[in-house]
Amino acid sequence: MDTAIARPELLLVADAVAREKNIEREEVLEAMEQAIQKAGRAKYGHEKDIRATIDRKTGDVRLSRWTEIVDTVENEETQMSAQVARKLFPEKSVGEHIVDPLPPIDFGRIAAQTAKQVIVQRVREYERKKQYDEFKDRVGEIINGVVKRTEYGNMMVEVGKAEALLRRDELIPRESFRNGDRVRAYIYDVREEPRGPQIFLSRTHPGFLAKLFAQEVPEIYDGIIEIKAVSRDPGSRAKMAVISRDSSIDPVGACVGMRGSRVQAVVQELQGEKIDIIPWSPQAATFVVNALAPAEVTKVVLDEEAGRVEVVVPDEQLSLAIGRRGQNVRLASQLTRWDIDILTEAEESERRQEEFRRRSGLFVEALDVDDVIAALLVTEGFNTVEELAYTPIEEVAAIEGFDESVAEELIRRAEGFLTQRDNELAEKRIALGVTDDVAAFEIFTPAMLVQLGEKGVKTLDDLADLAGDELVEIVGADHMDEETANDVIMAARAHWFEDEEPAAEAEVTEETSHD
Numbered sequence: 001m002d003t004a005i006a007r008p009e010l011l012l013v014a015d016a017v018a019r020e021k022n023i024e025r026e027e028v029l030e031a032m033e034q035a036i037q038k039a040g041r042a043k044y045g046h047e048k049d050i051r052a053t054i055d056r057k058t059g060d061v062r063l064s065r066w067t068e069i070v071d072t073v074e075n076e077e078t079q080m081s082a083q084v085a086r087k088l089f090p091e092k093s094v095g096e097h098i099v100d101p102l103p104p105i106d107f108g109r110i111a112a113q114t115a116k117q118v119i120v121q122r123v124r125e126y127e128r129k130k131q132y133d134e135f136k137d138r139v140g141e142i143i144n145g146v147v148k149r150t151e152y153g154n155m156m157v158e159v160g161k162a163e164a165l166l167r168r169d170e171l172i173p174r175e176s177f178r179n180g181d182r183v184r185a186y187i188y189d190v191r192e193e194p195r196g197p198q199i200f201l202s203r204t205h206p207g208f209l210a211k212l213f214a215q216e217v218p219e220i221y222d223g224i225i226e227i228k229a230v231s232r233d234p235g236s237r238a239k240m241a242v243i244s245r246d247s248s249i250d251p252v253g254a255c256v257g258m259r260g261s262r263v264q265a266v267v268q269e270l271q272g273e274k275i276d277i278i279p280w281s282p283q284a285a286t287f288v289v290n291a292l293a294p295a296e297v298t299k300v301v302l303d304e305e306a307g308r309v310e311v312v313v314p315d316e317q318l319s320l321a322i323g324r325r326g327q328n329v330r331l332a333s334q335l336t337r338w339d340i341d342i343l344t345e346a347e348e349s350e351r352r353q354e355e356f357r358r359r360s361g362l363f364v365e366a367l368d369v370d371d372v373i374a375a376l377l378v379t380e381g382f383n384t385v386e387e388l389a390y391t392p393i394e395e396v397a398a399i400e401g402f403d404e405s406v407a408e409e410l411i412r413r414a415e416g417f418l419t420q421r422d423n424e425l426a427e428k429r430i431a432l433g434v435t436d437d438v439a440a441f442e443i444f445t446p447a448m449l450v451q452l453g454e455k456g457v458k459t460l461d462d463l464a465d466l467a468g469d470e471l472v473e474i475v476g477a478d479h480m481d482e483e484t485a486n487d488v489i490m491a492a493r494a495h496w497f498e499d500e501e502p503a504a505e506a507e508v509t510e511e512t513s514h515d
Contacts, residue, residue, distance in 0.1 A: 010059045011054075027122075036052035037051055047078070050063065050065055063101070063104060068096075069092055070095075128196040135197060136190050139189060140186075140187065143159050143164070144183070144184050147180060147182075148179065153168035166201040167200075172203050172204060172235040175203075183203075186202050186203065186205045187199060203234070209232060210227045212269055213255060217257070225243070225251045225255070233330075235270065237274045238331070239276045239291060241280035241287070278290040284304075285300040288300060288311065295317045297321075299311070307338060308341065309339070310341045312342075312345055312348045313343075313344060315344045315346055359374075359383060363388075366417045367413045376401060380399050388414045389415050389418055391411070432454065437460045438457070463489065463492040468482045468483075472485050
C-alpha cells in the first residue's frame with residue numbers, strides 16, 4: 001500500500017525560500033521534513049521514532065515509524081527484541097530497523113502553525129550558519145559597510161546580508177557616522193553565539209592600518225615588503241616597522257610613495273593620524289633606536305632577562321624621545337615589545353659616577369685600602385669582593401700600578417673579609433634557629449640562610465611547606481629561579497616519604513604474621 005501523498009507545491013515553496021534566503025534547496029527540504037516529522041509525532045506519539053521524507057523530484061511525502069532491533073529492549077516505543085523480530089521478520093538482524101509506513105496526516109491549523117515555526121527556525125539557523133561560514137575565514141580583512149543604526153554609541157553596520165558591530169571604543173576618537181553613511185573597518189573577530197554569528201569591526205586595531213597600506217602599496221600586497229609590527233595611538237600617531245625582501249627596494253620609500261601620496265591616502269582614512277614608517281631590524285638595539293625616531297640615541301643597554309632596554313639620549317633630545325604625554329616612547333615600546341627607560345647623558349653620567357663611588361666605597365671598607373686602589377679595582381671591572389677573592393694572583397698583579405705582593409695582599413684581605421662575614425652570618429643563622437639540615441643545602445649562601453631565618457623558615461618542614469615563588473621572593477630572583485626553588489623544596493620534602501616507608505613495611509609484616 002502506497003501511503004505517499006503528492007505535494008508538488010512543497011518543491012515550489014522550497015525553491016522560492018532557497019532563492020530568497022540564499023541557502024541550499026536541500027537545507028529547506030530538510031527543514032520541511034523535520035516540520036512534518038514533528039506534526040507526525042504529535043499525532044502518533046512523541047515517544048515513537050516517526051520520520052518523514054519528501055521525494056526530491058515529485059514532492060511525494062511519506063511518513064513512517066522506525067523500530068530498531070536490539071538484544072535488550074530499553075524503550076518499547078522505539079525498540080523490538082531480536083527474539084520477537086526473528087519470528088515476524090526473519091530477514092532482519094540486530095541493529096537494523098523495521099520501517100512501518102503510516103497514513104499521511106491532514107495538517108490542522110495548530111499542526112500547520114507548528115510546522116511553519118519549525119521551518120522558519122531551521123531556515124534561520126541555516127542562514128546564521130551560512131553567515132558564520134562566510135565570515136569566519138575573513139578575520140583580518142577590511143570590509144565596507146553601511147551604518148544601519150546606532151545603539152548607545154555602538155554602530156550596527158550592514159555588510160552584505162549580515163550585520164556587524166562597530167563599538168564606540170573601536171572608533172577613532174572624534175569621528176562620527178550617521179545612519180546611511182558608508183564605513184570602512186577591519187574584521188578582528190567572528191564568534192558563533194546562540195543569537196547568531198557576531199562580527200566585530202574596528203577602526204583602531206593595528207591590523208587596520210597594516211591592511212590599508214597593503215591596499216595602497218603594491219609591494220606589500222605582493223609580499224616584497226613585509227610589515228613586521230604596528231603600534232597605534234588611534235587618531236593621533238602610529239609607528240610601523242617594515243622590511244624589504246628585495247635589497248633594491250627601499251621599504252620606507254615605497255610605503256611613503258611619490259611625494260607622500262601613498263601614506264597620505266592612509267592618513268586621510270585615519271582622520272589625520274601621523275604615521276612614522278621605520279626600517280625593521282633583527283638586532284634589538286638597532287630596532288629600538290629606529291623606533292625612537294625622530295629622537296637621536298647615543299647609547300643602548302639591553303637587559304634581555306628582564307625584557308628592558310635603557311636608552312641614553314642627548315639632554316636636548318629628551319622631550320623629543322619621550323614625546324607629548326610619553327607618546328613616542330610608549331609607541332616605540334609597543335612596537336619593539338621592550339620596556340624602554342630613557343635617560344639623558346647627564347643623568348646617565350651622574351648615575352655611572354654614583355655607581356663608581358658605591359663600588360669604590362665597598363672596597364675601601366672591606367679591604368681597608370685607599371681611594372686610589374679601590375678606584376683601580378672598579379676601573380678594571382671588579383664589582384664585588386668575591387670576584388677579587390677568586391681571581392688568580394697574576395691577573396690582579398697585571399693591573400697597572402700593582403705588583404705580585406700587592407695582589408697577594410689584596411686577595412688575602414678579600415678572603416679574610418669574606419671569612420669574617422660568613423662567620424658572622426653563621427652565628428646570626430644559629431641565633432635565628434635555622435637548623436643544620438637547612439644549612440646543608442649548598443645552594444644557600446650564609447646570607448640566604450639568614451634571610452630564611454628572618455622570614456621564619458628554620459627547619460626542613462618549614463622549607464618543604466613553601467611554594468617555589470615564595471622561596472624565590474625570600475632569597476631574591478637574582479640568586480634563584482623558580483624551577484631551582486621547586487627542586488630545593490622537593491628535596492626538603494624527601495624526608496616525609498622516608499618516614500612513611502618504615503610504617504608501610506611494619507603494616508606488611510603485621511599482615512604476614514596474622515597469615
